[in-house]
Amino acid sequence: MHPVETFELVLVLLATVIALHWAASRLRLPPSAALLVGGGALAFLPGIPQISLDPELALVLFLPPLLMDGAYYTAFGRFRRHLPGILSLAVGAVLFTTLVVGLVVHLLIPALPWAACFALGAIVSPPDAVAARAVLQRLTLPRRLQALLEGESLLNDATGLVLFRFAVAATLTGSFDAGAAAGSFVLLAIGGALVGTAVGYAWIAVMRRMHDETLIVATATLLGWAAYLAGEAAHVSGVIATVAAGIVFGWHQHVVLPARVRMQGSAFWRTLVFSLEALVFILIGFSLRGVLERVGFEAALTAMTMPVLAIVLAVLLTRFVWVFGCDAVRGVMKRAGLARARPLGPRQAIVLAWAGMRGVVTLAVALSLPGNMPGRDLMLVTAFAVILATVVVQGSSLGWLIRRLGLVDGDPPAAMDMAAAEAAIAHAKRNAVEAVAYDAEGALRHPRLLEEYRKRDAATQRYAGDAGNFMPSIRAHFGVILTAVAAGRAELIRLHREGLIEDEVLHDLERDLDLEELGALFQRGEEPDGEEAREAGAGQAEGRTS
Incomplete structure (x- = not known):
């Protein structure tokens, strides 16, 4: 394709993104579902060239900034408080789904090697950070449930990627050491956290010495990619490195970034994330054409229909089993006297189980399968089917389900509400003005400012009451x-x-x-x-x- 034609195609995609977002807002549908379906439909129009999504480029281009965005806005206190539950989903649920899907695939296709079956399980097991964020940012959830879903989406890609690499290696070499795999996973996770933390603090040190707003915003924008590439270069988890760097930056940005930089950077960052999210889903839709052309439309509809449907159903049911099983364990622990064990309850557990959307990671790892991988065609079709089912069906119905269940936030409130915090800030402002309102001889230098801040302090105190x-x-x-x-x-x-x-x-x-x-x-x-x-x-x- 000529470079000018490529640019024209990019413009067409961007225009399509805007049109599909507008249509989704009018129809009250998740934009991710509209983009996925719209991209798939657009790919089959006459005259549209085929677009292939390079898996390695997709991961390094889309994943770091979108993970960075989620980590930057993570409520770190709640993340730390609910870390056991987050790890249960990000590690335990992914492992459980990989095992169950592997067993189902082997029952359906006994000729497929066990390692290949588990490779398919690893492909479809991790809910995607991009898909989850695209749906959850438009919904209001209880704080604990929000922390669990956001935290899971940040960490589970690392688990899925590690499991996939070990499963592919085991398929091609015929050997697998579970102990070595578990040890490698722990080292990759810890190493990724250390690398990401180091990169995050180094980036903050650099930005403290900058005074140009545009340079600060540009430097902050590069942090996600820098952490991811540094993690991969150090042979640790680039995903966890990006998350760690994002949490560090999000924690310190309140004192590092001036207000104007924060406003300017937020506007730019929202536009960038919007563009990347939209392109991810529309490119996933476009990839359907390449998958069907490789596999064959007739073969996908006949020979693969029943296995694919069975795997999609296994993916959905496995998450319900894990979520409700863990909640039942919390209930037993609470009855045994462990105060920290608080069950979610059936309503929040249903939402947590239903919010398992897959996205770019699932497709990227499926496209990265070696050409001689047994069952590769089935894996590609299954990956797309799982993405389509979870994003379109689950993503479109999640908002309705939340409203229908009428979830109640059971987390204890913070010590201060908005009114009390505003009153405290106004009081601090008044004290600061009073401290500089008089000169060394005690003469009042700023009477109008002092009067204004005294009035604000008094008004906010009355409002707080x-x-x-x-x-x-x-x-x-x-x-x-x-x-x-x-x-x-x-x-x-x-x-x-x-x-x-x-x-x-x-x-x-x-x-x-x-x-x-x-x-x-x-x-x-x-x-x-x-x-x-x-x-x-x-x-x-x-x-x-x-």
Whole structure:
């Protein structure tokens, strides 16, 4: 394909991504499901060239930044508190699924070597970080359940990849040492955590010495790839190295990054992650064409239909067995007097069991199978079938299931709520202003600032004591501010359209209005998308310039 044609195809894919995202939002479907199905349909249109997803490139291109994104926003306290449950899913459930699927495959196809059967189990066993994040970010879950699912998605890819490599090696060589495999896994995990932690702290040390905002954002963006490649170069787990680096950076970014850098970086990072997530799923859809062309459409529908359906069913049921079995063990331990053992309960266990979406890792490792691997065609078709079933069926129904079950957050609340925290911050601000409001002789130098912060302190103290009654007036107050911001934005646009100000002035004043709008929306208790203010500002601007 000519380079210009390749670029044109990339533009077509990006336009398709936007259209499918828009359609998914209108139909209230997970974008991942729409992109997967849309990519598969688009791949078979006449004139569309075949796109092959290189497995090694897919892992190194997509996995590190998306793992980094999940690790960066991980609530580390909850992650650490629920680590035993996370490891139960990320290691125990993946091992259990690999074993069960391997047994099912051997029962269905006795001629296939045992190691090849377990290789297929390792391919389909780990729920994917990309697929999980694409679905979970749009849902509201109890904090414990959220921590378990997010933590599992960060760590289980490492387990699946290690199991897959050992199973493939055992198939091709005919030998397998379980003790050596377990020891290697522990070393890979610990080594990955150490490498990732070291890379994360080194990156923070570098960014502390930078003053250019663009360089800081660019340096932070490279951290995920740097940790992953460093882990792979050190022959440890690049996945765990990326997660460790992301957690370190996410923990320290509050004091390392200035506010402006954080805002700029967040906007850029959201756009990057959106693009990568979308391309992952649409490329997975495109890969269906290559799989069917290799295997043969007729063979996929006839000879492989029953084994594939049986394996997909085994994957789904195995997770339910593991989740409910572990929850039953927690119940027995709690009745035995172990206070730390808290069962999830049947409702949260159902959601946890149903949220096992597969994605790019499953397909990438399947595509990386050696050409002489026994059962390779079956593995490719099964991998795609599992991705399709879990992303489309489970991902599309997960939100409905959560609403239907009416989950209740059973985790104890934090010591301070939002109102109390705001009151503490306002009090600290007042103390800081009072400390510098007087000169050495005791004369008041900043009377207006001191009065303002005293008023804020008093107001937040009253609000903390009776937040419910104060909220309507607070919403009205910041609603007036949003109206003023919309009017200011309309006037700014009018001045620019009439050629009265330069572009630099427009950008600077627009940034100030954006910050004011975000602050007002947050104080009013809304998501900072500024939709109402933008609509009001657009209406006023249209009225003034027409």
